[in-house]
Amino acid sequence: MKEELVFQMMDTHAGGDVSRIVTGGIDLLPGATVREQMHYLRDDADGLRKLLLDEPYGIPEMSVDLLVPPSDPEAAVGYIIMEVMGYPIYSGSNTICTATAVLELGLVEKREGRQRFTLESPAGLVHIEALVENGVVEAITCEGLPSYIDTYRSSIHVPDLGDVTYSVAYSGGFYALVEAAELGFDLTRDEERDLADCAHRIVEAIQAERGFSHYTLGDVGPLPFLHFMGPVEQVADDFYRSRSATYVHPGVICRSTTGTGTSARLALMNHEGLIKPGDRLETVSLRETGFIGEFTGTRREGTHQVVENTITGKSYVLSRAEVVVNCEDPMVECAGLHHILTSGHHAGE
Template sequence: MLPIDRDGRTRKLGLIDMQSGGDVSRIVYSGVDNIPGHSTLEKMRYLQNHGDGLRRLLLSEPYGDPAMSVDLIVPPGDPRAQAGYIIMEAMGYPLYSGSNTICTATAVLQSGLVAMQEGEQNLVLESPAGLAHVTAQNRNGRVESITTQGEPAYVAARDLQVTMPRGDVIPFDVVWSGAFFAMVDASALGFALVADEFPKLASFGDSFIREVRKTFTEQHPQLGDVGPVPFAHFMGPVEQAPAGHYRSRSATYVHPGVICRSPTGTGTSARLALMAADGMLQPGEVLETVSPRNSSFLGTYLGDTTVGDRRAVNSNITGRAWTLSHSHLVVDLDDPLVDISDLEHLLLTEEGDGAR
């Protein structure tokens, strides 16, 4: 039973916690007031500049954990979409995320925010990067898989290198797939990409991304300045399973200090784009990425497109999300551990039916 607010100093948020591939996404579906902006991208930029207190609250102790993600449900600006969602992580505000899209799509269907249909169902969500076209496979009121097509991915830079603080020279490529990823060969660095390596991967990732940010400062050809490089993607060897199906261990570092538990959808898309550019993958073929926790996503190379004047790759990602909890979070504005700057004006005095 929720406590009674006798003096008007508490706020309540409706949450659905999900996980996909081991990464936890906290879906906020109620308790947040209208956010200015016509599109999800404009709403995201408002939060970034004037409402970052919500992200800090939900990803910091005692309310959350930096290894989690938060997805705020908002009304879409595009009439083709059934819902919008703003992604918040330790690194800030990624424009798109595969695992967050899988979790958000599953949550809105299973909770009834969007009416679920038995069997195959098409759903369109509006991310800050644009429309995410989702196909859900539903059975007996549960979403058994999500396939999502998001941002086209393109190779932004090849054959770069940085010198690490101890003098090691690390070669890398940069790929855009909803954010910029610095792509590194895990085997050359001595990583097998298993769970025991999480601390070493995080430590290397932190130093590496700090150096990458000094080297790579390119803007997106359509979105402009999207901030410094937030991700490193560690690539394991590629193995062929059945014909047209490849498998590779992988890990994604999120700055600062987080190694994803899942293979990450955007990391998988980035790897697909790199393999396609190298002629290692043909349209219709599949890459299965396997995380250090042995969870996996399937990425399918759909074909080529362009982003500005760049050759780009369309792909989709398939995975499944699982519900962890339905809850209400109580925010006491007088709690000394609650930083109400950039926060109080976002929270509804009385919980509404949905995030607005």
């Protein structure tokens, strides 16, 4: 008899970034916290991430979020983020999508107006405010991770590009921040492939030259991300807008501007004295979608001025599906799945 593995999933998107929310069919994972469960998936059960981001089920531009039980009683649900580059401890777009899915699934009761609840990410507790109108989740506001500037306006020589000026922020991962115009870009959709190629060259050059260390997390690996910044337009006294594009992996520019990219940009604007608490920045993607980051305050962490912020966006449900994995399919690798899929969800045996 052929062997099939079955689990449940809800596809969503925020700003164009598709997040695949795995809602059922996965065994309880070892680990006392969501962070420890993430480590188990990363180190011992990476098959789920690979399955849903590789052919024939997915593409690298997608993300995966696995719902898990929280370890903190304050949280309604835990979630583990999986992307093509691995397991980030936090993501704004994935959090917006997960919070929406949690409401749509009834794991948190959906109520009209504004409501608050808490999720547990690998980075810790995340406080959510949802706006529901006529039964529709119109907006999710989530906390961005505390962000800070590690490096301000350094220069590096990049083959075929010349000398490139960049800053580095931490906002859930280390980001190189570059002015798009200085590299000849207007941040339009037809530039997407060239943006990815350019970003890859810059990131490779930075990785070869230096590493980065977080003030509490220590070494979190090579700098992975780059955020292209367009000119800042002041729309109102406390509201700004800027075109943006975020590179996350060779060949991959996020369809949204990303929540962590927006948080990084807020940290840079604060460092340059361009914003004050209560100011908001809307980052606009190549696809004309946007997230709104709000600068809520600062605090000192050693030598760093850390920016506190929130990210607001809207997620849309694309599909609810039962995913059937046929282990006889030569394009499918089941070895990393057997030990995490609930035994009651095996079929065809």
